Amino acid sequence: MSKPKRESLAHLLARTRWLSPVLLLLLWELGSRIGLIPERTLAAPSAVLGTLMSMTLSGELPSNLLISFGRATLGLAIGASAGLVLGLMAGLSRPGEAVIDPLMQIKRTIPVVALSPLFIVWFGIGETPKIALIAFATLFPIYLNLYNGIRSVDVRLVDAARSFGLTRAQLILHVILPGALPSLFVGLRYSLSLSVLLLVIAEQINASAGLGYLVNNARDFMRTDIIVLCLMVYALLGLAADYLVRLLERRALAWRPNLVEA
Amino acid sequence: MDARVAASASTEFRPVTTTFAADPRQPDPVVRLRGFTRRFGANVIIDGLDLDIAPGEFVALLGRSGSGKTTLLRTLAGLDDIGGQDVTIPGSRAVVFQDARLLPWKRIWRNVALGLGGSDIRARAEAALREVGLGHRLEAWPLTLSGGEAQRAALARALVREPQLLLLDEPFAALDALTRIKMHELVLSLWRTHRPAVLMVTHDVEEAMALADRLLVLDHGRIVAEERITAERGQRTAVARPLRARLLGHLGVDAPEGAYADLIAFPGAAR
């Protein structure tokens, strides 16, 4: 008798995955209310919610979010485009590979964050070093995955297409690039999460606007509610980016069997 | 060996030159190789091979694994660099491989239409797919097709080009016996309609005897035997028994004449 009961409990827990996070939130709120968690250490969830409302209404949060979002997008756009071009050149031509790949492998050994002092020396402390940092970091996953994707396209498919007399341009368009696309998406996903990570780091260095600026200010005034709020926004940015890639993937890779079945 | 077999007379274990040069009635061959040689490093895979294939002729190429069949076929498909050798192949060629090699990211009809020029591409692809019995799967993704369906789509993709030369590299080897029989019928009917010259690589002696006009056995980069079958398709039972034994002999299997079931029981058949 007890066995099916325990099973149904397991099922119930599996279906209520939201339960433990909600429980944690409630405990956190409770701890704050009874003074176990001081506000200077960590603001109560309700306080964070209140800050969210007020900062949204005042326009402080949206305007700074927009600035951060702009930095990440611009940096990613530049980095991804460069990675795309370099990956295509290295993937599609042997001379291109010989010139580009060694440089990219060297670049890979340098932690991007360690470059920020140099970027500040070069570009000052305005927008440019932040965007450059994001661009520089997001370039590599796109490059590497596209290049590998192109190089590992099934030669049997290439042979088949060539046997039908496809030109090189047709081959690239119909066989090689679509074949490399799944791999490119992997790179895009890495780059997107890197762009959020580098955004956080770049904004910590120096910022007079943006989410990082809000966090820095909040730190000086020990406003843990704002810090937690900004953490949540960063997390949401990351989630949104991931969702976007999934959406794109579902459209572009509709032919893949696991998606075909669905 | 057997008078009923209409095979070219002198084919026992010596290199055979398969040309039409002696016969002025033959039209110009679509494939013409003279002294063709292919090496990988120090390994000579194809060794001074002469080969002619007439327009509309159905040739089967047999040979042990590693004897160079695929290598030869790749050359005829124009996939390998021939390094200035005396090789004539027609401008329009198409290949069907053992694995269908459809592009998984293109719907079936787009696979068939791959690289086609002209205006009515979709209509032509549709017609070809209907011809192989896949008119209902035009918009399907290749990875959702069964093995037999994929192979039929590959056939449609080859035939939509109206090739002068159709190259088949063990196209049915991965299919079950029933599907294979259907595919044989399909290939024959397509061949009768479109009349390409066909070179079919196969390990299956029965398949070769059922489909081809001419059978070649490749060994160590040379054609060691050539058999011609003049009997109509469907009336080859009498021809088949002694021919099978001979072909198996060329392939290195000492076999008595008889059905497959009996061959297997023959002690020490495989050398």
Ligand SMILES: Nc1ncnc2c1ncn2[C@@H]1O[C@H](COP(=O)(O)OP(=O)(O)OP(=O)(O)O)[C@@H](O)[C@H]1O
């Ligand atoms: N690209 C290559 N580089 C080196 N050796 C090769 C290459 N392609 C084929 N070979 C060699 O050439 C020989 C003939 O190969 P091929 O694929 O033509 O054989 P096959 O007759 O088609 O065999 P199977 O019946 O098993 O398909 C083999 O020994 C193979 O290892």
Ligand SMILES: [Mg+2]
């Ligand atoms: Mg082979």
